[in-house]
Amino acid sequence: MSSSSSVLYDAPGPKARARYRAFGLLSVLGIAALVWYAYAKLDDAGQFSGVLWAPFEYTGFQQRILDGLLTTLQVFGIAGGLSLLLGSVLAAGRLSDHKPVRAVATAIVQFFRAMPLVIMIFALYVSVFTSQRMLALVIGLTLYNGAVQAEIIRGGINALPRGQAEAGYALGLRKTQVMVSILVPQAVRAMLPSVIGQLVVTLKDTSLGYIISFYELLYSAKLIAGNTSTPLGYPYVQVVLVITPVYILMCLALTGLAKWIEARSRRGANRRTPAAA
Amino acid sequence: MGILFEDGNFALFRDGFLRTVELSLISGALALLLGVLLAAFRVSPVPVLRAFGTGWVTIFRNTPLTLLFLAVTFVLPRLEVHLPSFTLAVIALGSYTGSFVCEAIRSGINTVPIGQAEAARSLGLNFGQTLTSVVLPQAVRTAVPPLGSVFIALPRNSAIAGAFNVDEIFSVQQTWVDRGYSTIAIFCWIALAFLLISTVIAQLFRFLENRLAVAR
Numbered sequence: 306m307s308s309s310s311s312v313l314y315d316a317p318g319p320k321a322r323a324r325y326r327a328f329g330l331l332s333v334l335g336i337a338a339l340v341w342y343a344y345a346k347l348d349d350a351g352q353f354s355g356v357l358w359a360p361f362e363y364t365g366f367q368q369r370i371l372d373g374l375l376t377t378l379q380v381f382g383i384a385g386g387l388s389l390l391l392g393s394v395l396a397a398g399r400l401s402d403h404k405p406v407r408a409v410a411t412a413i414v415q416f417f418r419a420m421p422l423v424i425m426i427f428a429l430y431v432s433v434f435t436s437q438r439m440l441a442l443v444i445g446l447t448l449y450n451g452a453v454q455a456e457i458i459r460g461g462i463n464a465l466p467r468g469q470a471e472a473g474y475a476l477g478l479r480k481t482q483v484m485v486s487i488l489v490p491q492a493v494r495a496m497l498p499s500v501i502g503q504l505v506v507t508l509k510d511t512s513l514g515y516i517i518s519f520y521e522l523l524y525s526a527k528l529i530a531g532n533t534s535t536p537l538g539y540p541y542v543q544v545v546l547v548i549t550p551v552y553i554l555m556c557l558a559l560t561g562l563a564k565w566i567e568a569r570s571r572r573g574a575n576r577r578t579p580a581a582a
Numbered sequence: 583m584g585i586l587f588e589d590g591n592f593a594l595f596r597d598g599f600l601r602t603v604e605l606s607l608i609s610g611a612l613a614l615l616l617g618v619l620l621a622a623f624r625v626s627p628v629p630v631l632r633a634f635g636t637g638w639v640t641i642f643r644n645t646p647l648t649l650l651f652l653a654v655t656f657v658l659p660r661l662e663v664h665l666p667s668f669t670l671a672v673i674a675l676g677s678y679t680g681s682f683v684c685e686a687i688r689s690g691i692n693t694v695p696i697g698q699a700e701a702a703r704s705l706g707l708n709f710g711q712t713l714t715s716v717v718l719p720q721a722v723r724t725a726v727p728p729l730g731s732v733f734i735a736l737p738r739n740s741a742i743a744g745a746f747n748v749d750e751i752f753s754v755q756q757t758w759v760d761r762g763y764s765t766i767a768i769f770c771w772i773a774l775a776f777l778l779i780s781t782v783i784a785q786l787f788r789f790l791e792n793r794l795a796v797a798r
Contacts, residue, residue, distance in 0.1 A: 313699050313717060314627045314709045321627075329630040336634060346661040416773075419780045421741035423752055424772055432765035505644070512646035516745045523649055530656075541656035549645055549653070556644035 347542065357540045360533050361547070373525030374551065380439065380511045380521060384446035385504050391447055392454025399459050402480065410455075417452035423516055425449065430517040438519040442511070450507045457503060461496030462488050494570045501563035505556050512552075522548060585763045586771055598754035599775050605671060605750055606737040606779070612676030613736070617683025618718075624688055627709060635684065642681035647739055650674040651746045671743035675736070682732045690725030691717060723794045730787030737779045751775055 317325060347353060360366045398410025417425075426445035434441040465488055473483035514521040520528075530544040586592055623635035642650070654670040665673075694717050702716040722729075744752025751772055758768045 313625055313712055315703060317627065325628050328628045332628060332630045332634065336630075343661060350660050350662075352660055416777075419738075419777055420773060421738040421752070421776060423741040423745070424755060424769075424776070427752070427755060427759075428765060428769045428772075431759045432769070509644070509646040512648040513742070515648050515652070516742070523646065523652065527652060542660050545649070545653045545657055549641075549649060552646055552649060553641060553644040557640070560644075 351537045352542050354537060356535045356537050357543050360529075360535070360540060361543070366529060366533070369525055369529055370522070370548070373520060373522040376439075376520055376525075377508075377511050377514075377522040380442055380446070380514065381504075381508045384443045384450065384511070385507050387443070387447040388450035388454050388503075388507060389500070391451030392458050395451060395455035396458035396462070397484070399455065400462060400484075414452045414455050417448045418456070420449070422446070422449045422510055422513055426513055426517060438514065438517050441517060442514045442519050442521075445513075446507055446510055450503060450510070453503050453506075454500060457496050457499045458492065460499075461492035464495060465491055497570065498563045498567045501559055501566070505559045508556060508559060509552070522551065585758065585767050591758070594757065595754055595771065595775075598749060598751045601668075601748065602737060602740055602750040602775075603779065605668065605675070605740045605743060605748065609672045609675035609679065609740065610733055610736055612672060613679035613683050613732075616676060616680030617687055620680060620684035621687040621691065622713060624684065625691055625713070639681045639684055642678050643685070645678075647674065647678050647742055648745075650678055651742055655746050667743075667747040671740070671746060671748045675740055675743070678739070679732060679736050682735075683729065686725045686728035686732055687718075687721060689728060690721035690723070693724045694720045726787065726791050726794055730784070730791070733787065734780055734783050737776070737783070741776075 315321075351357070395410050395414055398406050399414065401407050401410070422445055425448065426441055429445050430438060430441035434444075462484075469487055469491065470483050473487045478486070511521050512523040515524040515527065518524060526544045526548045527541075530539050530541045533540055586595055620635045620638055623631040624639070626632060651671065651674045654674045655667070658665065658670065658673075698716055698720065699712055702712040707716065740750065741752040744750050744754075744756065755768055755772045759765065
């Protein structure tokens with residue numbers, strides 16, 4: 306239990322404990338009833354019979370899900386990397402001393418942050434990349450997530466104490482040098498959790514390839530379900546039950562990485578400046 | 583750029599625009615309701631409810647929205663729940679956004695000073711009273727900026743509904759592409775519609791932020 310939640314109520318006495326137990330029991334019953342309803346309905350429709358699950362034993366079936374997963378990871382890797390690159394460039398643009406550069410970077414960031422990704426990917430697909438769906442998806446993801454990453458990186462740099470940059474200028478460094486050797490390295494550590502958080506969004510958004518019929522995990526899963534005819538119908542429920550945990554686990558792994566890095570960097574920071582509170 | 587004023591396109595565009603606004607408003611209301619409820623669960627003294635809230639947030643925050651749309655479209659009919667595609671979209675969008683609202687409000691609760699809850703408790707208020715009359719009113723105020731980004735993202739996310747048989751703006755884009763209009767012109771009109779929606783919401787939240795700001 307986190308300390309913030311315990312502050313809302315006293316340590317329970319015997320009466321309160323009994324009340325909490327009663328509430329707990331009621332909620333367990335409520336949740337169990339819901340789960341049971343879903344289970345019973347699915348069971349009535351024969352959704353748990355072997356016929357609908359058997360296709361998962363075919364190697365072709367497994368291979369296509371695996372291919373979809375690999376494509377998803379590939380798109381995520383490329384788009385994630387490119388969005389970080391674009392984000393750094395746009396953040397540098399927004400922090401520039403030159404007004405025109407600042408204005409252009411700001412306009413780009415604001416526009417791509419406001420535009421729905423679906424609409425952008427679809428527009429890229431129908432206008433330029435009619436035969437290269439992957440490019441449309443990757444470029445769409447890069448533009449949107451790059452704009453968001455730019456704001457995160459800019460926030461990290463702005464959050465640094467002003468004395469850091471001033472000390473750099475006092476040493477006679479130029480702006481580029483101050484940025485590269487003083488501000489960015491410190492900002493990177495502070496903003497890594499948010500950067501990785503946005504990478505989780507990028508990973509989830511790869512599923513928008515579905516909209517332009519690109520064979521990432523979601524679309525290939527939908528195709529597999531739609532093309533597998535069994536005596537009990539098409540295995541949509543089964544495919545959804547299989548790929549949802551895959552997505553959740555991938556995202557949790559990334560979030561876990563962010564937490565680990567955060568904990569590590571905090572430890573590192575404390576070691577270096579033990580006086581800082 | 584004149585496509586808006588040719589063969590009934592304006593009516594299509596207007597209807598799509600209004601549909602997007604309607605979808606965003608209804609699923610926004612659902613998300614707010616669900617988010618507050620889940621946040622209350624997550625800070626409640628009942629372990630089962632806390633676990634339920636945590637589980638819900640973990641699942642819905644880490645599942646792609648497109649997958650949720652696919653799930654409500656193909657799984658609910660197997661549960662003998664037959665709903666129009668607009669309602670399905672509200673369910674997918676609302677339960678997805680609700681988990682983000684929950685996290686925004688929970689982070690707001692975390693910023694309320696401990697003394698506030700302690701004072702409330704020493705006055706003899708119970709958990710429900712402490713939460714609703716002391717902690718939540720303050721928490722919601724600090725949660726306004728993160729809630730703002732959640733609700734600015736909501737209409738953007740709602741565009742996915744266009745791929746699942748809801749006649750909103752994205753489906754207008756698809757229809758116009760099918761009819762063979764210039765893609766640049768289409769994109770400009772659709773982009774304009776969205777910039778309008780997100781600007782209005784951003785202004786609303788800026789206003790709320792100024793009105794509700796608490797000095798601590």
